[in-house]
Amino acid sequence: MTSGSVTADGRSRVLADGNEIPLLALGVWQVPDGRECEDAVRWALEAGYRHVDTAQAYGNEPSVGRALRDSGVPREDIFITTKFHPGRSDPEAEAQRSLQRLGVESVDLYIIHWPQGGPTWAWDGMQRAHERGYARSIGISNFSAAEVESVFAVADMPPVVNQVQFSPFEFRRGLLAECERRGVALEAYSPLGTGRHLDDREVARIAERLGRTPAQVLIRWSLQRGLIVLPKSAHRERIEQNAQVFDFQLSDEDMAALDGLDQTGGTDSALERPWW
Numbered sequence: 317m318t319s320g321s322v323t324a325d326g327r328s329r330v331l332a333d334g335n336e337i338p339l340l341a342l343g344v345w346q347v348p349d350g351r352e353c354e355d356a357v358r359w360a361l362e363a364g365y366r367h368v369d370t371a372q373a374y375g376n377e378p379s380v381g382r383a384l385r386d387s388g389v390p391r392e393d394i395f396i397t398t399k400f401h402p403g404r405s406d407p408e409a410e411a412q413r414s415l416q417r418l419g420v421e422s423v424d425l426y427i428i429h430w431p432q433g434g435p436t437w438a439w440d441g442m443q444r445a446h447e448r449g450y451a452r453s454i455g456i457s458n459f460s461a462a463e464v465e466s467v468f469a470v471a472d473m474p475p476v477v478n479q480v481q482f483s484p485f486e487f488r489r490g491l492l493a494e495c496e497r498r499g500v501a502l503e504a505y506s507p508l509g510t511g512r513h514l515d516d517r518e519v520a521r522i523a524e525r526l527g528r529t530p531a532q533v534l535i536r537w538s539l540q541r542g543l544i545v546l547p548k549s550a551h552r553e554r555i556e557q558n559a560q561v562f563d564f565q566l567s568d569e570d571m572a573a574l575d576g577l578d579q580t581g582g583t584d585s586a587l588e589r590p591w592w
């Protein structure tokens with residue numbers, strides 16, 4: 317299986333380092349540590365998700381770890397992503413702390429959460445976390461095309477993913493093209509616009525015609541663009557609904573109509589307004 321290709325079941329793809337990543341993940345940003353987060357992860361695993369996206373900054377790694385252990389699903393069947401908080405100084409030491417909180421021996425993917433302090437300073441520590449076996453794959457998040465280039469210029473082991481805000485409304489074609497050119501898989505975060513895009517009339521029109529929900533249409537758009545997609549919900553029925561996206565197709569016309577919703581002008585930036 318070559319890098320970039322989708323696996324036979326259509327649910328995973330192969331990263332540039334050879335590791336396989338499930339295309340659909342549960343995101344747990346803004347899900348409080350404790351019962352709410354444990355429930356969300358448990359429901360997701362029961363609904364067939366095999367990929368959970370957390371971060372040091374989310375404060376809920378302990379609940380994610382507990383839910384994974386309690387599920388009885390073998391560790392090797394679940395893909396766990398966490399993110400280095402770039403307000404801290406040592407990605408390797410912070411990776412060890414994440415592993416303790418998660419209660420696992422390694423994560424599947426460890427990414428720099430955002431390029432605070434510049435795009436390159438943390439990469440050496442990320443590579444060390446990989447060398448030590450704390451993370452099977454390493455990557456970046458919220459990096460523009462120019463920042464991706466800067467990391468490649470210093471990397472012995474280049475990043476294999478860039479996790480960015482991406483949806484039909486944030487269709488960052490320039491950034492996607494640069495990532496694809498370099499063999500960096502793009503992960504679409506906030507695929508529902510943190511809920512904002514669910515009320516859009518065009519999305520609702522397509523959803524209604526197909527007998528699907530707006531969330532399913534938006535998630536499906538990301539999948540058909542070849543992306544890894546990370547919807548978040550803390551409600552069981554929505555978590556289940558968001559996973560029912562492998563049994564229908566958006567037509568070329570519907571994809572084009574959704575593409576037309578872009579408000580970024582096809583940018584190669586990761587964000588219009590950085591928060592750091």
Ligand SMILES: NC(=O)c1ccc[n+]([C@@H]2O[C@H](COP(=O)([O-])OP(=O)(O)OC[C@H]3O[C@@H](n4cnc5c(N)ncnc54)[C@H](OP(=O)(O)O)[C@@H]3O)[C@@H](O)[C@H]2O)c1
Binds near residue numbers: 479508
């Ligand atoms: N790397 C980064 O800097 C970064 C930044 C932002 C996000 N992320 C990742 O991306 C994930 C997703 O992004 P996001 O949290 O911004 O939000 P999102 O997935 O775009 O949208 C989540 C919102 O939509 C609602 N929702 C979900 N499914 C729904 C459905 N089927 N019907 C109706 N409403 C639904 C959720 O409500 P309920 O929860 O109440 O159901 C929540 O309010 C995050 O959790 C995180 O893992 C990463």
